[in-house]
Amino acid sequence: MTGAHRGRPRPRADGDGRPAAHPARLTAGWRQARRVSLHEHLDIHGPLPQPGYRRPGWLADAVAQAGLTGRGGAGFPTGTKLRAVASGRRPAVVVANGMESEPASAKDHALLARAPHLVLDGATLAAQAVGADVIHLCLPRTKPELVDQVRDSIADRQHSGAGDTPIEVQEVPHHYVSSEETSLVRWLNGGEARPSGSLERPFERGVRRRPTLVDNVETLAHIALIARFGPAWFRQAGLPDSPGTMLATVSGAVASPGIYEIAAGTPITDLLACAGAGQDVAAVLIGGYFGTWHELRAVAALPLSAGGLRPVGASPGAGVLVALPEGACGLAETARVLGYLAGQSAGQCGPCVFGLPAIAEDFAQLASGRPNGDVLERLDRRLGVLTGRGACRHPDGAVRLAASALTAFAADARRHASRMPCAAARRGSANGGFLAIPRPWAEGEWE
Amino acid sequence: MTGGPSPLWYATRATGVTALLLLTGTVVLGVVGVARLDSPRWPKLVTSALHRNTSLLAVTFVAVHVLTTVLDTYAPISWISVIVPFTSSYRTLWLGLGAVAFDLLLAVAVTSLLRVRLGYRVWRAVHWAGSACWPVALWHGLGTGTDTRLPWLLGLDAACVAAVAGALGWRLCLAGSRPGRLTAKLACVAVPLATAAFVAAGPLQPGWARRAGTPVALLAGSAASARAPSPATAAPAGGSFSGRAARTQASGLVTLTVWARMTAPTPQSLVITLRGTADGSGISMSSGTVSVAAGGASPGYQGPVVRLDGDRLVAELRGPGGSVVRARITLVIRGPEATGRLAVATGEGQ
Amino acid sequence: MSTGLRLHLDFAACRGHGLCADLLPELVELDEWGYPLLRDGAVDPGLLPHARRAVRACPTLALRLLKAPARAQDAATRKAGHR
Numbered sequence: 001m002t003g004a005h006r007g008r009p010r011p012r013a014d015g016d017g018r019p020a021a022h023p024a025r026l027t028a029g030w031r032q033a034r035r036v037s038l039h040e041h042l043d044i045h046g047p048l049p050q051p052g053y054r055r056p057g058w059l060a061d062a063v064a065q066a067g068l069t070g071r072g073g074a075g076f077p078t079g080t081k082l083r084a085v086a087s088g089r090r091p092a093v094v095v096a097n098g099m100e101s102e103p104a105s106a107k108d109h110a111l112l113a114r115a116p117h118l119v120l121d122g123a124t125l126a127a128q129a130v131g132a133d134v135i136h137l138c139l140p141r142t143k144p145e146l147v148d149q150v151r152d153s154i155a156d157r158q159h160s161g162a163g164d165t166p167i168e169v170q171e172v173p174h175h176y177v178s179s180e181e182t183s184l185v186r187w188l189n190g191g192e193a194r195p196s197g198s199l200e201r202p203f204e205r206g207v208r209r210r211p212t213l214v215d216n217v218e219t220l221a222h223i224a225l226i227a228r229f230g231p232a233w234f235r236q237a238g239l240p241d242s243p244g245t246m247l248a249t250v251s252g253a254v255a256s257p258g259i260y261e262i263a264a265g266t267p268i269t270d271l272l273a274c275a276g277a278g279q280d281v282a283a284v285l286i287g288g289y290f291g292t293w294h295e296l297r298a299v300a301a302l303p304l305s306a307g308g309l310r311p312v313g314a315s316p317g318a319g320v321l322v323a324l325p326e327g328a329c330g331l332a333e334t335a336r337v338l339g340y341l342a343g344q345s346a347g348q349c350g351p352c353v354f355g356l357p358a359i360a361e362d363f364a365q366l367a368s369g370r371p372n373g374d375v376l377e378r379l380d381r382r383l384g385v386l387t388g389r390g391a392c393r394h395p396d397g398a399v400r401l402a403a404s405a406l407t408a409f410a411a412d413a414r415r416h417a418s419r420m421p422c423a424a425a426r427r428g429s430a431n432g433g434f435l436a437i438p439r440p441w442a443e444g445e446w447e
Numbered sequence: 448m449t450g451g452p453s454p455l456w457y458a459t460r461a462t463g464v465t466a467l468l469l470l471t472g473t474v475v476l477g478v479v480g481v482a483r484l485d486s487p488r489w490p491k492l493v494t495s496a497l498h499r500n501t502s503l504l505a506v507t508f509v510a511v512h513v514l515t516t517v518l519d520t521y522a523p524i525s526w527i528s529v530i531v532p533f534t535s536s537y538r539t540l541w542l543g544l545g546a547v548a549f550d551l552l553l554a555v556a557v558t559s560l561l562r563v564r565l566g567y568r569v570w571r572a573v574h575w576a577g578s579a580c581w582p583v584a585l586w587h588g589l590g591t592g593t594d595t596r597l598p599w600l601l602g603l604d605a606a607c608v609a610a611v612a613g614a615l616g617w618r619l620c621l622a623g624s625r626p627g628r629l630t631a632k633l634a635c636v637a638v639p640l641a642t643a644a645f646v647a648a649g650p651l652q653p654g655w656a657r658r659a660g661t662p663v664a665l666l667a668g669s670a671a672s673a674r675a676p677s678p679a680t681a682a683p684a685g686g687s688f689s690g691r692a693a694r695t696q697a698s699g700l701v702t703l704t705v706w707a708r709m710t711a712p713t714p715q716s717l718v719i720t721l722r723g724t725a726d727g728s729g730i731s732m733s734s735g736t737v738s739v740a741a742g743g744a745s746p747g748y749q750g751p752v753v754r755l756d757g758d759r760l761v762a763e764l765r766g767p768g769g770s771v772v773r774a775r776i777t778l779v780i781r782g783p784e785a786t787g788r789l790a791v792a793t794g795e796g797q
Numbered sequence: 798m799s800t801g802l803r804l805h806l807d808f809a810a811c812r813g814h815g816l817c818a819d820l821l822p823e824l825v826e827l828d829e830w831g832y833p834l835l836r837d838g839a840v841d842p843g844l845l846p847h848a849r850r851a852v853r854a855c856p857t858l859a860l861r862l863l864k865a866p867a868r869a870q871d872a873a874t875r876k877a878g879h880r
Contacts, residue, residue, distance in 0.1 A: 391809040
């Protein structure tokens, strides 16, 4: 309501009739501060489908037909991934990625806290589909209460005999890059939770050199429902090229920040209305801290889907939408985020280790209106050489964010560069910002 | 076994020194490369290529050094003791260090050739461990080297140590301070000092060859005295002698025995035994032996009489070392007393 | 006739020694922090011996020659690599 909202957005109760909110699928049965128990879960969604008479590839086919894409940010077709892992010669491994190191996203935490059985169902079904004999559910080490809750839920299932693939809860170091799939694989193999630059992808050779399926927990939750109700049901929501529903985290200058389950492809303006955005929203950050800034008027009518956003160079990413009001300074917000991202480098690759702090410093100068030399020229040059030169896409994401800020806030950028910063920047970060920067955590702890 | 050092032995020593110089150069170039010394006229590429070429040259000289060592028969060093350390009877410890250095060099060379297949981490580990080759080779040289005492070689050794210690110390100073670095910097100073102290107390002191484990048969101070045998194996010296004679007779055979002593030029004892049949006042000899021993030490030189001519006899004496000398003795017997002269010629002849 | 090979750099292994840029300036430039910028596309047959030499000279074995094409493959694996 007033000023900035810091920290994690509170999860929202399910549908109260606003136009953009879709009838609840994942969020069915969600109530404030309460977990959906196993019993309630079975009541709402029905029993876990058994393979029974169906042939082994049935789930991968169903998921492929449903057109489900990864909900962790990359948007890779899930059915293709399932088939690729299943075709490996050795027994596979399933890794459920609940790390959610994107600070502006809270949906995975909410899903695991409120409806863990959807995730666990999905993981179990995926394990059967790829022939895996173990599931690693990766959670951040910084959330012990969530870990305990999930462990309780797993225990409940064991006592009721739903699925027998063992699920191991793993508490992984919680750095920004630790949620990347090669980081998880490396950590599970006994190493550090840093990305590996190996040319082999986890679906070929991952944990213990076995084909490994790494999926976001929301993706697995969707698999649990597709297995029950079929691909046609899944496609009843969303768009033909972006079917189904998705969880979006809306924050910033909105009256009701939180997690919303929407049909994929919902127009951005509808989602903002759902969250109670006022008339003063001038710009939005789409996708996450590795996403892109846009003036609202350029994207308001666009659907929140991969295909719909591609023309403006955006992507739904992890379903993050941050609303920036008129009086705020997008450059200052970006500068703070770039500083955070630079500090979150895994430190393995020269361009990232040196380049990210360099552009963060440049942006800080730009934001404060006290640049050294021609900062815009410097940024232009540096942003051109940091993409695709690392073991992971961390620098790529930072570059994307910075470049989009310079485009969306171009007029501001020119003024700031001419030593005429806007009012918000001059006020400084007295009232915090719209983009939350997590507190520093155990910098040396990667194992 | 005897006969003194051959050209192979000199080649071993020369190639050893050269190999040490080349290894020193290799190590210094390696350290400089790691320290990323770079200038427009001397790019890192040059350091890297020089390091590689110098190491190849060093390997070549080490190979020749090993070859000449094994082929040379002066000292008993076999192929096995080149590869398996501490199995040689010649200066076991110090030669063993050479085998260690050789093994390390071999490991580095092989892993460098197969670098791409082995991967960076394995190659790097072996390369780092293998750099121990240099100090081990240096100590091997100091302990085994016949030439260690020579001033110019001592100077060369000191220069090599200074070059490597200096390069390492400089590199450590460039890198800033960390707990491990301080220990390393201290080592750069302490280890050369310790080596110098060892050299002063060891190779530079007399008697080092024996203490280092040179087999007794080869012990010598220099090439000249290697040819001069020790008293126990020295050929008898010629001179006058005097002593007693006794004559016994048994079943037609007469035995004349002479025990005599010489005082000049060295104390020697002489025993002459002649057997035969009486011939007037003389003997028609059928066999005889002569033995000469220095200072009473037995067995000395012994051998048969090959000619008896009036009061002259000639005997061929063989010593404990296997050398043969010809002794010409003039013998005068008056009653129980015997006097005469002994003349000795080495080798065959006459 | 194309060699069908392209340069690939393992950035986690690269320590910025820069020998590759010295040996292959036609295809490798160094950025302001001393790390290689590789030119896209297949290596010309005339430059192949120099490329091989650069690969051998790399102190950390970070530079490799791989079979092209890669751009499409890289793009796909890039997407799959996200959290």
